[in-house]
Amino acid sequence: MLRYLEYSGIKNVESEELKDGVLISVGEEQFEEAMTFLKVYVREHMEESNEDDYYFDEYETEIVDVEAKVSDMKSTVYTFGFVGLASVVIAILNYFDILVIGGFDKTMLTIILGVIGLLFLGVALKTNFDIADASNDGEEKRAPNQQYLQLVQG
Numbered sequence: 001m002l003r004y005l006e007y008s009g010i011k012n013v014e015s016e017e018l019k020d021g022v023l024i025s026v027g028e029e030q031f032e033e034a035m036t037f038l039k040v041y042v043r044e045h046m047e048e049s050n051e052d053d054y055y056f057d058e059y060e061t062e063i064v065d066v067e068a069k070v071s072d073m074k075s076t077v078y079t080f081g082f083v084g085l086a087s088v089v090i091a092i093l094n095y096f097d098i099l100v101i102g103g104f105d106k107t108m109l110t111i112i113l114g115v116i117g118l119l120f121l122g123v124a125l126k127t128n129f130d131i132a133d134a135s136n137d138g139e140e141k142r143a144p145n146q147q148y149l150q151l152v153q154g
Contacts, residue, residue, distance in 0.1 A: 001022075001024070001038070001041055002015055002024070004037065004041050005024070005026070005034060005037055005038070008033075008037045009033075010026055010030050010033065010034045010037065011027065011030065012026065012027050012030075013025070013026055013034075014026075024038075066134065066135065066137075069134055070131055070134055070135055073127050073130065073131045073134060074131065076123075076124070076127045077124045077127050077128045077131070078124075080120045080121070080123045080124035080127065081120070081121060081124035083117075083120050084116075084117045084118065084119070084120025084121035084122075084123075084124055085117065085121065086117070087113045087114070087116050087117030087120060088113070088114060088117035088118065088121070089117075090113055090117075091109075091110045091111075091113035091114040091117060092110075092114075094106060094109055094110050094113065095110045
């Protein structure tokens with residue numbers, strides 16, 4: 001460590017062996033720089049490297065809770081569907097002067113609300129179609145896990 005500090009340009013490095021470690025002294029003007037170099041040295045040289053993490057692929061062993069994913073997707077369908085439908089209904093009511101929203105151009109407000117409503121409904125429909133795919137993917141992922149559990153349990 002001392003050679004590392006000296007190599008890094010820190011002058012007047014002194015060390016003293018203590019019972020439970022080493023005391024390293026540097027000049028006050030180079031303290032911050034020396035601390036930075038020591039943190040780097042400790043991170044690179046003294047921390048244990050975990051070889052298992054190097055070969056671990058976090059996506060390979062991913063176990064997905066299919067019921068939770070489908071539940072989240074259903075709530076997305078309901079929320080986006082409700083907001084989209086409400087926007088389209090308000091746009092139609094505004095267009096026919098049943099619900100008058102003052103202060104805005106009627107045509108512009110109707111177009112904006114209609115487009116936003118249709119986009120929200122599109123997201124709801126897309127998510128609704130994806131629920132079946134998510135369920136099928138979950139079944140495919142669950143099948144090997146169930147076979148493994150049967151092998152382990154005997």
